[in-house]
Amino acid sequence: MNNSLLNRFTPKEPKFFDFLKQVSDIYVSVSTLLLSSLEADSVEKRREYFHQVKAQERAADKVGRSIFDALESSFITPLDREDIHDLAESLDDVIDLVNSCAKHLHIYNPKHLGNVAMELGRVVVEDARCVSQAMDALTVMRKNADALKTCIERLHTLENQADDIYESGLIRLFDEETDAVELIKTKEILSELEKTTDASERIGKVLKTIVVKYA
Secondary structure, three states, X not given: OHHXXXXXXXXXXXXXXXXXXXXXXXXXXXXXXXXXXXXXXXXXXXXXXXXXXXXXXXXXXXXXXXXXXXXXXXXXOOOOHHHXXXXXXXXXXXXXXXXXXXXXXXXHOOOOOOHHHHHHHHHHHHHHHHHHHHHHHHOOOOOOOHHHHHHHXXXXXXXXXXXXXXXXXXXXXXXHOOOHHHHHHHHHHHHHHHXXXXXXXXXXXHHHHHXXXXX
């Protein structure tokens, strides 16, 4: 009875890890939609994928607001408030960039993107899956940090891989594309995709700071 009464008046800690996992799962979903948009062959399909990405980006924003509201009102947090804030903000940034990629594809509707864009799109999907795994590993970090460290290293490797794909892709684009308008369209889309992989690595850097503090 006393324990029940105590529990009633003890401040409940918001489920920050659950919130972060929800956002990371949205990242997986929108990155998969982005890859489908890269594979699409019509403006109608790309418009539909963009609308789906936009809807999920708004859902992620809603969860993000819940995180920030909880940070303001919570007496106890499982990590430093600054670390939770930085992690939530970096997740929001990467989903915003996926949305930007999908929007560029819809608006520009390039005639032929080639393999480079697809390769970068696959890196984005792999980044998203790695981030989702990292959110799972974060919950048990104090007991076993190895899984989280593996995810952080993987995000760094993927970013380096994306840089190589992007640089070689630009060289090929300027060598082979003769239509100036198509060149500009493709270059902008490749740039947005590369920025998205950079943003994923920034999540890894936030996680690395957390590991140093708590693991």
